[in-house]
Amino acid sequence: MTVSAAGPLSGVKVLDLTAMLAGPFTTMLLTDLGADVVKVEPESGDRTRGLGPYRTGDDREQALGGYFQSVNRGKRSIVLDLKSEAGRARFLELVGVADVVVENFSAGVMERLDLSYEALTEVNPGLVYAALRGFGDARSGRSPYEEWPAFDIVAQAMGGFAGITGPKDGPPLKSGPGIGDIFPGTLLALGIVAAVRHAEQTGRGQFVDVAMYDAVLALCERIVYQHSYLGIAPRPEGNGHPLLAPFDIMQTSDGWVAVAAPSNKHWRILAETMGRPDLADDPRFADNAARVANVAEVREVLGGWLAGRPTAAVIDALGGRVPIGPVNDAADIFKDPHVHQREMLVDVEEPGSGTPVTIAGSPIKFSRTPAAVRGRGPKLGEDDAQTVLDQWSSPASENTNPSMTGGDDGGS
Structure with a gap:
């Protein structure tokens, strides 16, 4: 070149x-x-x-x-x-x-x-x-x-x-x-x-x-203010986030996707796409703070829906509507x-x-x-x-x- x-x-x-x-x-x-x-x-x-x-x-x-x-x-x-x-x-x-x-x-x-x-x-x-x-x-x-x-x-x-x-x-x-x-x-x-x-x-x-x-x-600036504000020493969180939910990397039927819907707008789109519009108004998931408090249930519901669908179908359904993307390996990147x-x-x-x-x-x-x-x-x-x-x-x-x-x- x-x-x-x-x-x-x-x-x-x-x-x-x-x-x-x-x-x-x-x-x-x-x-x-x-x-x-x-x-x-x-x-x-x-x-x-x-x-x-x-x-x-x-x-x-x-x-x-x-x-x-x-x-x-x-x-x-x-x-x-x-x-x-x-x-x-x-x-x-x-x-x-x-x-x-x-x-x-x-x-x-x-x-x-x-x-x-x-x-x-x-x-x-x-x-x-x-x-x-x-x-x-x-x-x-x-x-x-x-x-x-x-x-x-x-x-x-x-x-x-x-x-x-x-x-x-x-x-x-x-x-x-x-x-x-x-x-x-x-x-x-x-x-x-x-x-x-x-x-x-x-x-x-x-x-x-x-x-x-x-x-x-x-x-790692987040651990500094967490320690200052809350007096805690943060530990590994897996693929989740201590302050946002859902904000995770989760398994599909044939791979993995990153999905982030901490805003109420994106959570509602996600709930409707899953065929569970009731989740958008459920007090347990009504806002980000509630979803963080009940993150295990958020992961259970979302994880169950994702596990039954291939990655391509999930991306087709949610791409451009909710922050989401496949977990790419190098071969995937070369084809993108x-x-x-x-x-x-x-x-x-x-x-x-x-x-x-x-x-x-x-x-x-x-x-x-x-x-x-x-x-x-x-x-x-x-x-x-x-x-x-x-x-x-x-x-x-x-x-x-x-x-x-x-x-x-x-x-x-």
Whole structure:
């Protein structure tokens, strides 16, 4: 694929020191929005380069694994040894013309390399320096866990998500997707965009810090006010909701559907569709508060009706009238016209293969400056640091993202 339209962050130059998922997801969002993101990798590369999965028959020497391809699409890659004098010097040259540096190293790594925020802002006072760690950076507030390593599952556990997820009265459960990485990465991208705007207005950069723990806690905001207002520590609720009913994932005769009808209007439609119009005026179910108080009976009545009907029939009867949807697996999603019409499944080149691979598209839509997947992920060291420096130092770089033009860095 080749994307020619400039995104809203066209001209923003980003040095990406991140690896694994959280940091690369941050910079992936910036890339989709049009920024020129250059991964600065050691000779061994981002650790996810070797994680796969790979397709049968693809050339493993050239192919990019799914993990890496998905969140590093549209970026460029240079190899620098930041522990060497030459590598550090070249990096500082790039910092001098960059707008943003993003890193997700453990606390103290950049300081030991003599590449701290303070050192980099001496080179470029307008630089936005963004850091993502498990428990944040001391510049924003000391944490007793500052030196602890963290992965997605740790953030989900400590931030409150796992403690309210899973079967009612059951053990805690992590989410399917890596929200402990992806949500902090999303918030960091938002922080970067805000800081870039401020820098454009004032000429002054700043330090942007997101802790994975903090981000997951923000995601779980409901447990905070429940504890404050009610003095309770919420526990797993299964697929239900403590404040809304019906609000559940329930079984049909051949699958599962999500159904939410907490408003009286939607409850009445649901009751009439079930052939039970009397339920709309029944005092036990007269409003949302009553339905929450009698949620076991709500589930019994609704569950019994759903269990006798296939998913397609339920969707035909209620789709567009009540908030409802099937529980899709990946194969279902690939067949859904919605994701194709909204370009949420995007084919990109797979190096060493004539057959493209499919990755998730950008969910952010603009009418004038489109966000888009701007090409495949980069091969390790595919780009040259001097070339990047020359391009970024050129006045034309203010309005151009080289990755939009196709060529070696674009897709097929």
